[in-house]
Amino acid sequence: MRILTKEYLEELKRSEAYQMIVNTPPPDLSKARRDAEIFARWIAREHKKERLAMASRGA
Amino acid sequence: MRHMPPVLESEDFWVEHLTDVPDNLRLLKAFRSHGNASGLEMYLKELAIRDEKAHESRTYLVKDAMTGELAAYFSLRSCLIPISVTKTLFDTIPAIEISNFAVNEDYRAKQRAVSKIGAYAFVKFIRPLAIQASTIIGAKWLCLYALPEMKLIDYYSGLGFTRLDKDRELFVYSHVKPKYDQDCIFMYQNICSE
Numbered sequence: 001m002r003i004l005t006k007e008y009l010e011e012l013k014r015s016e017a018y019q020m021i022v023n024t025p026p027p028d029l030s031k032a033r034r035d036a037e038i039f040a041r042w043i044a045r046e047h048k049k050e051r052l053a054m055a056s057r058g059a
Numbered sequence: 060m061r062h063m064p065p066v067l068e069s070e071d072f073w074v075e076h077l078t079d080v081p082d083n084l085r086l087l088k089a090f091r092s093h094g095n096a097s098g099l100e101m102y103l104k105e106l107a108i109r110d111e112k113a114h115e116s117r118t119y120l121v122k123d124a125m126t127g128e129l130a131a132y133f134s135l136r137s138c139l140i141p142i143s144v145t146k147t148l149f150d151t152i153p154a155i156e157i158s159n160f161a162v163n164e165d166y167r168a169k170q171r172a173v174s175k176i177g178a179y180a181f182v183k184f185i186r187p188l189a190i191q192a193s194t195i196i197g198a199k200w201l202c203l204y205a206l207p208e209m210k211l212i213d214y215y216s217g218l219g220f221t222r223l224d225k226d227r228e229l230f231v232y233s234h235v236k237p238k239y240d241q242d243c244i245f246m247y248q249n250i251c252s253e
Contacts, residue, residue, distance in 0.1 A: 006150070015144045020227075021152055024199065027219030027248035029186075035178035035217070042173040043071045047125045 061113045067184050074184050077118040086129045091164045121180050130166045131180045134159040141234040154200035154239035155189045181218050190250050204243035220253035
């Protein structure tokens, strides 16, 4: 079981490690989201074309 | 054709757990990874099922909703990241590891105009699934071990991953980096900020 003693917690809180654990910043996802959006728009257009082609073939 | 409700879906793709659909075993055979990432192809074809049975990781397939083609796959597993507190004490950070992540080159070849499907799979499926898992079991970081290639490190940086400082990185390597990840670079990002 994970039982943390008061002494350990105090030592942990004084450490740089603790600051890192509690203050991990949120990731910068701006590029990933931008790229994902470009792909989403592109694939939506491609699927639309495929659906129209299928409809015109009477599928 | 879908056999089970997908794990996640968008308008144009859905995500299936590898062993939920029997026909997936046939699909795997046609998966082709990028030239210098043959290990990722080998993992999917030869080891993913073994890891499923051993409960060591879960592999998910990203499929095109229009054609059912296998577009990409990724594997997730739980892990602990050790972090030094003092010279004699260390603590651990619960995390979820992306142990494998690859795009099917045959699928990518079809869509030369845009090649950002990796970012799409990460933003739409991998990170949300990791966040969902973290609400159930508790996990603070999403992490991976990247092959030591600058291009790849830059790619993962673009997905929001960062490296630890050198000492902490070495501490992780000395405690938990397995043999098969030798020379790979540990990278992580917060998943408890949303």
